[in-house]
Amino acid sequence: MYFRPSARGSARPVSGVPAPNAAARHIPFGVSQRSVPTRPGPFTQEARRLLPRLRRWRSDFHREPELADQEHRTRERIVRILGELGIPATTYPDFTGVLGVIGGGLPGPAVAVRADMDALPVTEATGLPYASGLAGRMHACGHDVHMACLLGAAALLAGRPDLRGPVKLLFQPAEEEGERGGAGPFLDHGAFDSPPVDYVLGQHVEPGLPLGTYGWRKGPIMAAADRFRITVFGRGGHAAYPHRGPDAILAAAEIVTGLPALVSRVRDPLDPVVVSVGAVHGGTRHNILPDEVVLDGTVRTLSATTRDLMEAAVRRRVRAIARGLGARVRIVYRRGYPVTVNAPAATEVVVGALAEEFGGRAVRELERPVLGAEDFSRYLERVPGTFLFLGVGQRGAPSTLHSATFAPPDAALIMGSAGLAAATVALQGT
Ligand SMILES: [Zn+2]
Ligand SMILES: [Zn+2]
DSSP states (O other): OBOOOOTTSOOOOOOOOOOHHHHHHTOOTTOOGGGSOSSOOHHHHHHHHHHHHHHHHHHHHHHSOOOTTOOHHHHHHHHHHHHHTTOOEEEETTEEEEEEEEOOSBOOOOEEEEEEOOOBSOOOOOOOTTOOOSTTOBOTTSHHHHHHHHHHHHHHHHTOTTOBSOEEEEEEOOGGGSSSTTHHHHHHTTTTTTTTOSEEEEEEEEEEEETTOEEEOSEEEEOEEEEEEEEEEOOOEETTOGGGSOOHHHHHHHHHHHTHHHHHHTSOTTSOEEEEEEEEEEOSSTTEEOSEEEEEEEEEESSHHHHHHHHHHHHHHHHHHHHHTTOEEEEEEEOOSOOEEEOHHHHHHHHHHHHHHHOGGGEEEOSSOBSOBOTTHHHHTTSOEEEEEEEEEOTTOOOOTTSTTOOOOTTHHHHHHHHHHHHHHHHHTO
């Protein structure tokens, strides 16, 4: 999951997690309280037996994290484990992804299930026995858990003669890269071709949800994240004579204060938008006006229409402010990941299966999307599917994604493996 750090340096992805009693009201799609199983479903029971292996896989990934597009050792481990499970794997000379395919014994839809592989430039401070031994590299976004869970789901599905349709296992690099990402290049390398994919599934660990729960949402669940760099050109000189040329600092300041007004006056008030300037660079000392000032910022939106609207509005507004002060601007506006939009019908099928497997109370509808972004969105632009949040929050263990102390518990590996397997089988039954 790709979060731009907030001004306070922390990312808080889920703020719309409902209270437990609110969650109970959202028991989905005809799955009543009466159908809550008194014991966990078959995938969970099997996943429990897998736990020693799941732990070993996870700790191995965690111990030696690799940054985006450098996941060479991680790739080798995945290929070896898939081999042990009897699953053929495809690798690529110019791309660190791994594609495993479990052939379906019976004809049916192809489901792609994705785990991301990359770590972050963070120095770990968890004190875990298998903590990263590498300064400035840590699985601080839980992608080690995602990989272990996908391998766990593969182990649960590989032996089933009644599997209806192929299952494609997408181990995807570079999710944290933020712009090009790894999903687009994986699609370019044919991840969704021969056999063509009908549905796609993915999940992300979420410390804002309690351990033992899944969070879900139909429609938009995560934002589009775009970024801009605005260079304001004035005329440098002695600060005692500001009237001799456009003042780049003054124009930059008006742009910084003027941009947030777009949020309240350009889009529908019910459609969330964030515009933040995260960096301002300009000037050298108190009595010299600089020639230029550079502003870096991000725009988050939850619909394609608003995304286009905001880009046009930012460009227009910045030019107008600069022109008013006689300054010139250069605007570089770069699109990052699109909005992650869960397909309603596929989400219903998956949520029904999760409720059957874990009980309705374990499956919680999120009241609001989050403004983090995911390159999983690129898969959902191609085929229907759903992106889930796997609860890893524990009382007394506050931590956030991307922090040096983020340590999701091993117990989440059971639910994360069983959930992907149950959801895959349910989608193939459609
Ligand atoms: Zn992530
Ligand atoms: Zn992340």
